[in-house]
Amino acid sequence: MADKPNASGEIEVGASAETVYSLISDPGVLAELAGEYTGYRWLDGAREAREGARFRGHNRNGFRRWSTVSTITDAARGERFAFEVSAGPFAVSRWQYDIEPAEDGCRVVESTWDKRTSWFRVVTGPLIGVFDRDGLNTRNIAATLRRLKERAEA
Template sequence: MPVESTAPDATGQIEIQAPAEKVYELLSDPGVLAELAGEYSGYKWLGQVRSARRGARFRGYNRNGPRRWSTVATITDAEEGKRFAFDVSAGPLAVSRWQYDIEPTENGCRVTESTWDRRAGWVRTLTGPISGVRDRASVNERNIAATLRGLKERVES
């Protein structure tokens, strides 16, 4: 899938002192992402594929306080050591895209996590009460920062 042509709604970046391949290994594991993320709390593979490769799908379970909801993620990019990305939907409705770009640096790698909100305006209005979030971009910025800090701590420890 080509890189998004519009700026992400939320993004963050961190330097990690570890090889890009090691970082990719963690980021491309939906279980590890659930351990690191703010709202995303678990997953279940869908269909026959049980690994992070293009076209694989998983149900993502999310939570915000007492609120719970699930979505379906379809992996669009699985380039070892470079990019892991997936599109999120709720039934027939597009929800978002999440993308993790990894660039080698002199001392390890730089990870950029980005997300694009793909919900139509009327869907945003209806889904706000489900998640309890009115300003999705701000919450995603905070969640991305926390995810990246957790990733750094996990990889570097």
């Protein structure tokens, strides 16, 4: 994995790290907060977010729809939640949420790394109508973090 993410954003949230973690580690809640990601189904008998658990994510961009499989790689309550996304045998991305204490709650950093090979980027971009993945992810992260803040502080 490259050190620097392709897209990232951060926000201070007036809620505990535990509260924020419970929201972002729930794939259903995350779907309510996110841009393209719209829903999920646990796989292999999983029922909760834990390292190694997998879920099928459903995504949408305009009229285009697709699904991916995510494997949770980090589930450190109140600190980090992360998962690797694939489409069949192809790596797609890594999404990571880091939570740090702040004066009035916590600071959340959402980051993503594009793990697609160059030929896979050329094929998938037009198929899902995204020609500037990094730009779209940056905008989606900003919106997701705003929604997370609103929900956690409510």
